[in-house]
Amino acid sequence: MTVYAHSVIARPMTEWEPLEDHARAVAERAAGFAASFNGVDAATLLGWVHDLGKIKPRFQAKLSGEINGEPHSGEGAKLLQSRYGGLGPLLAACVSGHHSGLPDMENLTQRLRSVPNIEPPEWMPIPSGLMPFGPITGNGISHFSIQFVVRMLFSCLVDADELETAAFYDGRDNRPVTRAAAVVTADHGDAFDRHMAGFSDRTGVVNDLRAEILAHVRAGAMQDPGLFTLTVPTGGGKTLASLGFALDHALRHGLERVIHVIPYSSIVEQTADVFGAVLGPDQVVEHHASFDWDGVDDDEDLRRLRRVTRNWDAPIVVTTAVQFFESLFSARKRRCAKLHNLTRAVIVIDEAQTMPRKLLRPCLAAITELTRHYGATVVLSTATQPVLSRDQGLIVPEALESVRELAPDPPLLYRKLRRTRVTNVGSLDDDALTERISQAPQVLAIVGNRHHARSLFDRVADLPGARHLSTTMTPQHRRHVLADVRDRLANRLPVRLISTSLVEAGVDVDFPMVMRAAAGIDSIAQAAGRCNREGLMKAGEVVVFTPTAEGSAPPDEVAQMAEIGAKIIKAHVDPLSEEAVADYFRTLLWSQGVDALDAVTVGQEGGPQKTGIMKEIATSGGNMAFRFEQIAHAFRMIDDTQAPVIVRGGRWGIPDDVLDDLKWRTGTGGIARALQPYVVTLPHHIRRALEASRAASLWREDLFGREFLMLDHLQLYDDHAGMRMERFEEFDLIA
Numbered sequence: 001m002t003v004y005a006h007s008v009i010a011r012p013m014t015e016w017e018p019l020e021d022h023a024r025a026v027a028e029r030a031a032g033f034a035a036s037f038n039g040v041d042a043a044t045l046l047g048w049v050h051d052l053g054k055i056k057p058r059f060q061a062k063l064s065g066e067i068n069g070e071p072h073s074g075e076g077a078k079l080l081q082s083r084y085g086g087l088g089p090l091l092a093a094c095v096s097g098h099h100s101g102l103p104d105m106e107n108l109t110q111r112l113r114s115v116p117n118i119e120p121p122e123w124m125p126i127p128s129g130l131m132p133f134g135p136i137t138g139n140g141i142s143h144f145s146i147q148f149v150v151r152m153l154f155s156c157l158v159d160a161d162e163l164e165t166a167a168f169y170d171g172r173d174n175r176p177v178t179r180a181a182a183v184v185t186a187d188h189g190d191a192f193d194r195h196m197a198g199f200s201d202r203t204g205v206v207n208d209l210r211a212e213i214l215a216h217v218r219a220g221a222m223q224d225p226g227l228f229t230l231t232v233p234t235g236g237g238k239t240l241a242s243l244g245f246a247l248d249h250a251l252r253h254g255l256e257r258v259i260h261v262i263p264y265s266s267i268v269e270q271t272a273d274v275f276g277a278v279l280g281p282d283q284v285v286e287h288h289a290s291f292d293w294d295g296v297d298d299d300e301d302l303r304r305l306r307r308v309t310r311n312w313d314a315p316i317v318v319t320t321a322v323q324f325f326e327s328l329f330s331a332r333k334r335r336c337a338k339l340h341n342l343t344r345a346v347i348v349i350d351e352a353q354t355m356p357r358k359l360l361r362p363c364l365a366a367i368t369e370l371t372r373h374y375g376a377t378v379v380l381s382t383a384t385q386p387v388l389s390r391d392q393g394l395i396v397p398e399a400l401e402s403v404r405e406l407a408p409d410p411p412l413l414y415r416k417l418r419r420t421r422v423t424n425v426g427s428l429d430d431d432a433l434t435e436r437i438s439q440a441p442q443v444l445a446i447v448g449n450r451h452h453a454r455s456l457f458d459r460v461a462d463l464p465g466a467r468h469l470s471t472t473m474t475p476q477h478r479r480h481v482l483a484d485v486r487d488r489l490a491n492r493l494p495v496r497l498i499s500t501s502l503v504e505a506g507v508d509v510d511f512p513m514v515m516r517a518a519a520g521i522d523s524i525a526q527a528a529g530r531c532n533r534e535g536l537m538k539a540g541e542v543v544v545f546t547p548t549a550e551g552s553a554p555p556d557e558v559a560q561m562a563e564i565g566a567k568i569i570k571a572h573v574d575p576l577s578e579e580a581v582a583d584y585f586r587t588l589l590w591s592q593g594v595d596a597l598d599a600v601t602v603g604q605e606g607g608p609q610k611t612g613i614m615k616e617i618a619t620s621g622g623n624m625a626f627r628f629e630q631i632a633h634a635f636r637m638i639d640d641t642q643a644p645v646i647v648r649g650g651r652w653g654i655p656d657d658v659l660d661d662l663k664w665r666t667g668t669g670g671i672a673r674a675l676q677p678y679v680v681t682l683p684h685h686i687r688r689a690l691e692a693s694r695a696a697s698l699w700r701e702d703l704f705g706r707e708f709l710m711l712d713h714l715q716l717y718d719d720h721a722g723m724r725m726e727r728f729e730e731f732d733l734i735a
Helices: 019-037 040-049 057-063 074-083 088-096 105-112 143-172 186-197 205-222 238-253 265-279 300-311 321-328 357-373 410-417 430-439 450-460 475-490 521-528 556-571 578-590 613-623 628-634 656-662 668-678 684-692
Strands: 004-006 227-231 257-262 284-287 316-320 345-350 377-382 403-405 420-428 442-446 466-469 495-499 513-517 540-547 642-647 679-683 696-698 709-711
Touching: 004 019, 004 057, 004 143, 019 040, 019 143, 040 074, 040 088, 040 143, 074 088, 074 105, 088 105, 088 143, 143 300, 143 357, 143 613, 143 628, 186 238, 186 265, 205 238, 205 410, 227 238, 227 357, 238 257, 238 265, 238 345, 238 377, 257 265, 257 321, 265 284, 265 316, 316 321, 321 345, 321 357, 357 377, 357 578, 357 613, 410 578, 420 430, 420 521, 420 556, 430 442, 430 450, 430 495, 430 513, 430 540, 450 466, 450 495, 466 475, 475 495, 475 668, 513 521, 521 540, 521 556, 521 578, 540 556, 556 578, 613 628, 642 668, 642 684, 656 668, 668 679, 679 684, 684 696, 684 709
Parallel strands: 227 377, 227 403, 257 316, 257 345, 284 316, 345 377, 420 540, 442 495, 442 513, 466 495, 513 540, 642 709
Antiparallel strands: 642 679, 696 709
């Protein structure tokens, strides 16, 4: 009697998918994914047994339309747990969670006690024993490596299962199942060469130096895969140099894709657009979290978009540090699906100094794991290279080793590209700050939070060329402001830009003077990158100040960075030199001791808790009782997540005619892209309050649920400065 994996509504059973066919297809695809890390046998076994529970008569009846809640993932998990000793339970976790997520091992043991034993059918090849897989084959393997390979195998299984299931239904519905090559090819290298040839006629000291940096970095692509740093001062062409290296390195060593990791979601789209202009937009996938498109059935383009953002099966992926690092420690099926595509990839981590201190040790452990056991190359790219290696004096077990620098002589590069002088003027109240801004016809003032940026802008709004920039403004609004600012700078017109640190995130502006609220040396260096960027002056002026206005105080962690930064400025003639930057990071990393580099709490209240993810893994790994769910819950790079609100109407909201056109579309991917220029991200509680007070309303809720919330109360959005948060209470929107 044939048993089935998938049924087709209103079709005869001859068109259903037999379980044997599905299991074989998943086993073969999962094995292909795991080939790069010696996981073929384990992945094959997972593929064969993952749907063993579908053999049960009640589940077959469910496929025929009977309404029942019969599960099917426990039976294969129990088979693995009972037959394969110490390694079996780890594989059982993958099968048990292949429709939900990796469970805590103690919960898995309890769950499987009530699951019936099922003998595998004759067609299912079940080996009598299981050899160690992945890095487990080595001696002295760490508990970190063991839990990491479990996530990798889980990734292979869930991605293979979803792809094969989709292929079956696509075939039944006569939808195309072919897709373009998703690896780096010689065509990508040729496209990069053609693009860079367009700059060959540009001369000048800065452009000549950028060409020299690019040539040197690309020559380094011949080196063996592993760990690299790319230390290039702001304005030295670091982004394109890293892409050139990544493409050359991938082609030289047969690596498959390039993953470019950016700390700020606000510039993911910008970087993807740059790479798309070089390689073709269809070759680049951007993945961030402005909208969640899961669960919405739609056109072929959206299906492809959902697939490649789920599993990163694309030649070039541009994503956020949050998405990248949280996926490496996730237990969720959808986040883990992409992990196997990090093997044999070139991973560029831009602005590497922004890795959060409280999670630095697990981040470094994951980076090492990818390069040591999964054939990946990782490039830590920044103008202010943090102290992360043993050679630099980082004394933690996870300190990086055998790191190679790609840039030609970073200290010399810095001296050649040095275009500013930094002074610390101490405390300034807003009166003094306003006076300084009024005396400078072209100045960029960067403060520590949105509230202070807004209040300072209100003070200078009547000055010629006063402009404001923050994340309370829609992307469309910010782009207009930046275009206006660049135009005024180029034409030597007055321009006084008041901004949050948003402007430091890869924004190409060139001011003769920058004022920066006290911060860490890395932030001051980023601010300096907006000053005399093209070297047209002998030296631009970067003024560091400590704001004293009410509401201007930074969070405690930033205040600590600012305090250390002030000491570095006082101690070094040039506080942005490589020596000063290294001194800053050494002081910062050791200011609170080694425990501060792995400081999150693992475990829920009322249950067992530990401080530190590495300590949790080392402890629970002693008896292979990893708490996958608890670790995933603890690893959060951003504590206060944001949600999108779409501004409707007015000067910077989505125009009514565009919105009317979107009413007739059903493609969520195209709609989300069309709405993106008009989005402001706000804390979840603010979004909920806007909806509850009817200042905002859900758009096309019948089709998209709670996906798109439109701001209707336009008095809350100012044409000069974006969302007016102080008006929420004024209009009784938030109690």
